[in-house]
Amino acid sequence: MPSAEFTAKAEAVQNLTTRPDDGELLKLYALYKQTTVGDNTTAKPGIFDLKGKYKWQAWKDIEGTSQEDAEQQYIEFATELIAKYSS
Numbered sequence: 202m203p204s205a206e207f208t209a210k211a212e213a214v215q216n217l218t219t220r221p222d223d224g225e226l227l228k229l230y231a232l233y234k235q236t237t238v239g240d241n242t243t244a245k246p247g248i249f250d251l252k253g254k255y256k257w258q259a260w261k262d263i264e265g266t267s268q269e270d271a272e273q274q275y276i277e278f279a280t281e282l283i284a285k286y287s288s
Contacts, residue, residue, distance in 0.1 A: 210279035219286040231259040235271035240264045
């Protein structure tokens with residue numbers, strides 16, 4: 202179960218005034234999914250679903266990371282992005 206700090210950071214990242222770049226968003230997505238779901242066991246998206254494939258691969262790349270470690274990494278990374286992109 203994600204912590205209150207994790208939930209607060211996830212909400213804060215959703216409300217940034219400047220959009221993080223695609224690489225940052227993929228990292229956030231992967232860490233979020235690893236924290237809330239665990240390892241990626243879903244089928245790889247089809248060839249025409251490019252966005253889905255990038256998200257799937259980002260999540261697959263951190264397979265084996267514990268949900269607790271992913272949560273801590275998410276909190277740290279979200280904190281960096283909030284500092285970087287908040288106006």
